[in-house]
Each structure stands twice: as C-alpha cells, then as structure tokens.
Amino acid sequence: MPELPEVEVTKLGIAPHIEGRKVSAVKVIDGRLRWPVPASLAKLLPGQKVHSIQRRGKYLLFEMDTGHLLIHLGMTGTLRILPGSDVLKTHDRVTVEFGKLSLRLHDPRKFGAVLWHPKNQGPIEKNALLQKLGVEPFSDEFAGDLGGEILYRTSRKRSVAVKQFLLAGQAVVGVGNIYCSESLFEAGIHPVKAAGKLTHPQCARLANAVRRILKKAIAAGGSSLKDFVNSDGDPGYFMMQTKVYDRKGQPCKVCKTPIAQIVQGQRSTYFCPQCQKR
DNA sequence: AGCTCAACCTGGCTGC
DNA sequence: TGCAGCCAGGTTGAGC
Numbered sequence: 001m002p003e004l005p006e007v008e009v010t011k012l013g014i015a016p017h018i019e020g021r022k023v024s025a026v027k028v029i030d031g032r033l034r035w036p037v038p039a040s041l042a043k044l045l046p047g048q049k050v051h052s053i054q055r056r057g058k059y060l061l062f063e064m065d066t067g068h069l070l071i072h073l074g075m076t077g078t079l080r081i082l083p084g085s086d087v088l089k090t091h092d093r094v095t096v097e098f099g100k101l102s103l104r105l106h107d108p109r110k111f112g113a114v115l116w117h118p119k120n121q122g123p124i125e126k127n128a129l130l131q132k133l134g135v136e137p138f139s140d141e142f143a144g145d146l147g148g149e150i151l152y153r154t155s156r157k158r159s160v161a162v163k164q165f166l167l168a169g170q171a172v173v174g175v176g177n178i179y180c181s182e183s184l185f186e187a188g189i190h191p192v193k194a195a196g197k198l199t200h201p202q203c204a205r206l207a208n209a210v211r212r213i214l215k216k217a218i219a220a221g222g223s224s225l226k227d228f229v230n231s232d233g234d235p236g237y238f239m240m241q242t243k244v245y246d247r248k249g250q251p252c253k254v255c256k257t258p259i260a261q262i263v264q265g266q267r268s269t270y271f272c273p274q275c276q277k278r
Numbered sequence: 279a280g281c282t283c284a285a286c287c288t289g290g291c292t293g294c
Numbered sequence: 295t296g297c298a299g300c301c302a303g304g305t306t307g308a309g310c
Contacts, residue, residue, distance in 0.1 A: 267302095
C-alpha cells in the first residue's frame, strides 16, 4: 500500500541491509513496468556500492557510484529483502542481488518504475520526475506555520477541489488517496471545496493534519519492520485505523452521521457531511 | 497554465 | 460454478 508512509517504512526496512553493500547482479524478470526497466542495469550496477537510500515523495533513490537508481512502487509494488536463494514468485519483476541477499521488487499491476539517473545528467534533484514535486511534509520548509503558508500560497486561484489539489502533490508530496481523505476529515474541510477558496486557518489545519496523519501511519507501519527479512507472504503492513476511508455508510466516529463516498478525478473520496465544512 | 479524463495492468470481489 | 462488470494504494500525457 504505497503512500508516503509505506515508502518510508520500506526505506527504513531495507536500508540497514543494503547501505554500504556492493551489487553482485541484477536480474530483470519482467521489465515491462510503467516505463521499460533499462536493460543496461544488468551491466551497469554490478560492482557499484549503495552509498545511501533516500526518499523523495514516493520515490526511493539509491545513491550509487555513478548515479542514482530510482524505484517507485506504483499502486501495488513491494520491495523486500530476501535470501538470495529465495524462489521467484508470480509478479516478481526485478531482483538486485548483494551476495547472499536479494532486494526484490514484486509488483502485480506493473505501475511501478525502476529507472537510472546517471551522475553526468546532473544532480538527482533535477530529474524531471522529481523536479515537479511539492515540498516534503516533514521538511523544515513545511514545518510549523510554514506548511499552512505553502498550502495557502500554492492554492490561490486554483478552482480544482481541495481533495484533488492535495492528492496531486504539487504543494506537498506523499498524500495518497487514503491519507488524503483522512487528512481532510482531520482538518474538518469538505473535499469538494475549491482549493483557491481555502482560508488561512483551513490551510494551517490541513498542514497540521497531513503531518499528523502521515506520522501516525509511519508509526503504525514501523511496527512491522521485523517482517522485512522474512521470506514468506506479504510485508505485513497493517493499515492504520481509518476514520473515513472505505467506511461508506458507517457512522462517523465523531458525530455518528453516515460517512459519504463520492468520486473526484476518477478516485473515491470519503468524508463526513456533518464534520467537514466547505 | 490548469482542468478533465483515458490509459497503463492484474486480481479480487460482487452480483446475476 | 461461471462469468461479466466494477473496483483498487499512482502518475503521466493528450486534448481542450
């Protein structure tokens, strides 16, 4: 379930096993992901060391000797550390081997991505996919009152619904479909409200809500970190208890009003018609 | 520039 | 049981 918290938890789970280690082999089982996985990786990566693993939005950035490996989990991707001998499963797409350990991308729907950004193409921050992203929710730029200011400033003159504005990640990254509904509920803001009509206090509440929800979700996912090295089954995330997401018709946990579901930009939105104001 | 929507792909669930 | 139809955590790119 890759929204920012799941990507962050994945990073925390794999980094201790991978950082400082040298790639011994790369095996592309099925490279037909969102974009074709560069075939050159199998020649390029072996012998290169993983210096660090960073996260930018929902992208994982592996800093190597001669560039960065970018991995995005799409809708259904998971990255796991496995013994090198582990047998391939259906929908395993790419394996990066480190001696007896393997880093394996499993992605049924193939919306994920594995890309290479060579050093000679400039700093990773300038990568076209990363450059358009909004600020990190846990950065200094978004801390305290600055978060609300950013949401206010970037949303001016925008007629799009706040749900879609937030989900697009142009202002702040990492808020996926689940946590978007949850954040708007927490902030008491109606999802169809035009982004440009948000007041200063609403923006401040929304920035706080985004930070709190994402932080809570990371904490929930973090408790399953031990499962990352196991070789069987799923990574073992459990979804944070949601207040509105996937609760259509069920009573609001605050006021008992039935939770409503609508579709915005082809995605489901859940909200409490009583607690969330326009 | 911003908005809307189709598209990428596979599996699981619902309802007939 | 079988099968059609709908839904799903993300993001780009085309067309207006």
